[in-house]
Amino acid sequence: MPVLPVDSPPDLDTLASCALFKNVERSVLRSLLDKGTFIDIHEGDILIEPGDENHDLYLLLTGNLRVFLDSDRGLQVEPEVGFPIAPGECIGEMSIIEHKPVSAYVRAEADCRLLVINEQTFWDELIPTPGIVKNLLQDLSSRMRRLDRVALQTIEERLKLAALRRDLEAAAQIQSNILPHGASLFVDRPQVDVAAKVIPARAVGGDFFDAFPLDDRSVCIAIGDVSGKGIPAALFMIRAITLLRLQVSNLNCAYMRALGATMESINRNLCESNERGMFVTLFVGLLDLETGELIYCNGGHNPPFVERNGRAFELLDVPPGMLLGISDDTDYPTASITLQPGDRLVAYTDGVTEARDRAIEFFGEERALDVLQQMPADASAQLILNVLQRSVFDFADGEAQSDDITILALRYRGQP
Numbered sequence: 266m267p268v269l270p271v272d273s274p275p276d277l278d279t280l281a282s283c284a285l286f287k288n289v290e291r292s293v294l295r296s297l298l299d300k301g302t303f304i305d306i307h308e309g310d311i312l313i314e315p316g317d318e319n320h321d322l323y324l325l326l327t328g329n330l331r332v333f334l335d336s337d338r339g340l341q342v343e344p345e346v347g348f349p350i351a352p353g354e355c356i357g358e359m360s361i362i363e364h365k366p367v368s369a370y371v372r373a374e375a376d377c378r379l380l381v382i383n384e385q386t387f388w389d390e391l392i393p394t395p396g397i398v399k400n401l402l403q404d405l406s407s408r409m410r411r412l413d414r415v416a417l418q419t420i421e422e423r424l425k426l427a428a429l430r431r432d433l434e435a436a437a438q439i440q441s442n443i444l445p446h447g448a449s450l451f452v453d454r455p456q457v458d459v460a461a462k463v464i465p466a467r468a469v470g471g472d473f474f475d476a477f478p479l480d481d482r483s484v485c486i487a488i489g490d491v492s493g494k495g496i497p498a499a500l501f502m503i504r505a506i507t508l509l510r511l512q513v514s515n516l517n518c519a520y521m522r523a524l525g526a527t528m529e530s531i532n533r534n535l536c537e538s539n540e541r542g543m544f545v546t547l548f549v550g551l552l553d554l555e556t557g558e559l560i561y562c563n564g565g566h567n568p569p570f571v572e573r574n575g576r577a578f579e580l581l582d583v584p585p586g587m588l589l590g591i592s593d594d595t596d597y598p599t600a601s602i603t604l605q606p607g608d609r610l611v612a613y614t615d616g617v618t619e620a621r622d623r624a625i626e627f628f629g630e631e632r633a634l635d636v637l638q639q640m641p642a643d644a645s646a647q648l649i650l651n652v653l654q655r656s657v658f659d660f661a662d663g664e665a666q667s668d669d670i671t672i673l674a675l676r677y678r679g680q681p
Contacts, residue, residue, distance in 0.1 A: 277291055277294050277295060277298070279326060280294045280297065280298065280380070281294060282353065283324060283326070283352075283353040283354075284353045284354065285324060285353065285354075285355055285397060286396075286397065287396070288396050289394060289396045289397055293390065293394055293397075296390060297380070297382065297386070297390070300382070300383075300386050300390070301380045301381060301382050301386070302380075302381040302383075303326075303378065303379070303380055303381070304378070304379050304381055305376065305377065305378050305379075306373050306376070306377050306379070307373060307376055308328075308373050308374065308375050308376050309372065309373060310372070310373045311370060311371070311372055311373075312330065312356070312371040312372070312373060312379075313356075313357065313367045313369075313370070313371045314367060314369075314370045314371075315366070315367055315368055315369060315370065316366050316367065317360075317366060317367040318366055318367075319357050319360040319361065319366070319367050320361065320383060320384040321357055321361075321381050321382065321383055321384065322355055322356075322357050322358050322361060322381070322382040322383075322384075322387050322391070323355060323356050323357045323371075323379045323380070323381055323382075324353075324354075324355045324379060324380040324381075324382065325350055325351070325352050325353065325354055325355065325356070325377060325378075325379055326352060326353075326377075326378045326379060326380060327352055327376075327377060327378045328352070328373060328374070328375040328376050328377030328378065329349055329350070329351065329352075329373070329374040329375045329377070330349070330350035330356065330371050330372065330373055330374060330377060331348070331349050331350065331371070331372050331374050332348055332349075332350060332356070332369050332370070332371050333369060333370040333371075333372060349374070350371070356371055358387070361384050361387055443473075443503060443506060444461075444463065444473060444474060444475070444506075445461070445474075445475065445476050445477070448460060448647050449645075449646070449647070450476040451476065451478070451484060454478065454484060454554060455678065455681045456554040456555075456677070456678050456679060456680060456681065457484065457552065457554060457675065457676070457677055457678060458645055458646045458675070458676040458678060459476050459484075459486060459646055459673070459674070459675045459676075460645070460646035460647040460649075460650045460673075460674050461474040461476065461488070461650070461671070461672065461673035461674070462650055462654065462671070462672055463669060463670070463671045464616075464654070464666070464669065464670040464671070465669045466494065466616070466666045466667060466668050466669050466670075467494055467495060470494055470495075470498060470499065470502075470669035471490060471491030471492065471493060471494060471498030471499065471501065471502050471545075471669060472488075472489070472490050472491070472502075472614050472616065472669035472670070472671040473488070473489050473490075473491075473502050473505070473506050473671070474486075474487060474488045474489075474612075474671055474673045475487040475488075475506055475509060475510065476673075477510065477514070479513070479514065479516055479517050479521075479551065480517040482517075482553060482554055482555055483517060483521060483551055483552060483553050483554060484551070484552050484554065485513050485514075485516075485549065485550070485551050485552075486549070486550045486552065486612070486673060486675060487509055487513075487547065487548065487549045487550070488547075488548050488566065488612040488613070488614065488671060488673050489502070489505060489506070489509075489545050489546060489547040489548070489566065489614075490545065490546045490566065490614040490615065490616075490669070490671070491505065491543065491544075491545045492543050492544050492545070493543060494668075494669075497541060497543065498543070501535075501543045501545065501590075502545070504535065505531075505535060505545045505547070505589070505590075508531045508534050508535065509531060509547070509549070512527050512530055512531055513527055513549065513551075515527070516551065521551040521553070521560045522560060522599060524549060524551055524560055524561075524562045524597075524599050525562055525596070525597045525598055525599045528547070528549065528562045528564060528586070528589070528597035529595065529596065529597055531547075531589060532564070532587075532589040532590065532592075532593065532595055532597070533593045535589050535590040536590055536591070536592065536593040537593075539590055542590075542591075543590055544565075544588045544589060544590035544591050545564070545588060545589050545590055546564060546565040546566035546567070546588045546589075546614075547563075547564040547565075547566055547588075547589055548561065548562075548563050548564070548566040548567075548568075548569060548583070548612055549561065549562050549563075550562075550610075552604070552675075552677070555680065556603065557603050557604040557605060557606075557608070557677055557679060558601055558602075558603050558604075559601060559602050559603070559604055559610070560599055560600075560601045561581075561583070561599065561600060561601065561602075562584070562586060562597050562598070562599045562600075563583040563584060563585075563586045563597075564586045564587060564588055564589045564597060565586060565587055565588030565589070566583075566588075566612075566614075567612075567613060567614065567615055567618065568580045568581045568582070568583045569581045569583075569610050569611055569612040569613070570610070570611040570612075570613075570633065570634065570637055571602070571608070571609070571610045571611075572608060572609045572610075572637070573602070573604065573605065573608045574605055574608070575607070575642070577634075577638055578609075578611070578634050578637040578638055579634075580630070581602075581610070582600065583600065584597075584598040584599065584600045585598070586598065604677040605677070605679070606677060606678055606679030607642065607676070607677070607678075607679075608676075608677045609640075609646075609649065609674070609675065609676045609677070610674075610675045610677075611637060611649060611653065611672065611673070611674050611675075612672070612673040612674075612675075613633070613653075613670075613671065613672050613673070614668075614669060614670065614671040615668065616666070616667075616668035616669045616670035616671065617633060617653070617657055617670055617671075617672060618630050618633060619667075619668060620657045620658075620660060620661050620664075620666070620667075620668075620670065621661065621664055621667065622660055622661055622662055622664055623662055623663075623664050628656075628657055628660050628661075632656075632660065633653065633656075636652060636653055636656045637649070637653065640652065644676075645676065646674040646675060646676050647674070649674040649676075650672050650673075650674045653672055653674075654670070654672060657670060
């Protein structure tokens, strides 16, 4: 605890104004001024904390203190949690009386000046003085009532937090159940091998992927990233993926080139009743399993990496397209490439390239390309996903994940 030197100790009138010294003779106060120590502490400083061996009574002269029961030092709770110590009140006497370690945090809510009375002076001069004992008991009684209220409030807050955590766990499970599952997402389509995974930064997030057949000959793959995090992002994500499935599933191999118009329709629907101004980036590809033609559309999403004809991985050339949910009058042009057997495509969200290490350096596209380039030619989609994910986490080296990470890997096999 930083302690500031005190330029001028308080006078007798200041001490006499404290509730602890109400109606106490000036000779007693003069002795306390001589034997006590005066300290200043800054706002935010911790005066005492659980486990401390305390042998001092602290009398607050100026500023404000707050007592927190939570083990988080009161830094992660609402301001009204805990109870305040106002000028004229004291703290620390319980640990002296009980001869037990401190059981709560006491934090400075403003710059404070305190009179510190050591344990020996407490027993020799304060306790034998009837007026001080009476005032101390009154203060303890008042504080115990406040402590009871805080304890009840803390229990209520913990119950609310437990309920919120259960709700978040349920929401995360629902969100997970919406997405396709399995090591290979098209087990009944031998022409293509697809694997995908979302690693949320929180219990629920805004990243998603999808993979579903359009007909016997064509399939859809998609990856998206909703703005924001938490429950709002998760709800908007569910809305986006529901619209995607409803509208893209109306297409088939003969009508895949209508993908742009379908994206425009999805965008218009997302713009409706979007008072929060949320948006989603989205890449959608429709693959003809017989010819290998991939028709795709991009709404503000990171371009996927593609490896074709045995050449190095590179960024796929995607047509311009605004992220969805912002403007209902937006065009989404399509483009196409033809994949050959063995060609691979890796889509991802910016949680991959924007993952940071302890030096706050980004993982980046170049590093991702280097990882992909080292993949064996016959690597499965799942292996590609696993290696890229592991490389991102190895790079971060324990740095907290700041954004959802989603990877979708596709390997075109061609006709069996």
